[in-house]
Amino acid sequence: MPLAIAEREAAAHALRVRLFTKKELSRFMRDIKREQIEIAKRLAAMVTVRSDGKIRPVVKYGKREEWVQKAHGFRTKEALKQFVRRARRDRE
Numbered sequence: 001m002p003l004a005i006a007e008r009e010a011a012a013h014a015l016r017v018r019l020f021t022k023k024e025l026s027r028f029m030r031d032i033k034r035e036q037i038e039i040a041k042r043l044a045a046m047v048t049v050r051s052d053g054k055i056r057p058v059v060k061y062g063k064r065e066e067w068v069q070k071a072h073g074f075r076t077k078e079a080l081k082q083f084v085r086r087a088r089r090d091r092e
Helices: 005-019 022-045 061-071 077-091
Strands: 047-049 055-057
Touching (some): 005 022, 022 061, 022 077, 061 077
Antiparallel strands (some): 047 055
16 A cells, blocks of 8 residues: 555655664754755745736745745744755865
8 A cells, every 4th residue: 555645755764764864863853854844945936826817926036035034934034044054065
C-alpha cells in the first residue's frame, strides 16, 4: 500500500534523526528551510490571472518580503534576511 506524502515525510524525518548526527540534522533542516524561503520568494513574485481577466501579482510588490517573513514565522524582516544570509554562508 503506497504511503501518503505526510507519511513519507514522517518516515524520512525519523530516519534522518536516527542516522544523522545532531549537527548534520541541524544543517539539513536549516538548508531545507532556506530552500523553502527561496521558493516562497519566487511564488510571491509570480503573477496570476484573476476572474475579471486582469493580470495581478500573487503578492503586491511592496509586501513580498513581509509575506515570506510571516509565512515562515520570523518576527522581523531583518531576522529573515539574517537567517538566509547565515544559511547561504554555512552552505559554502
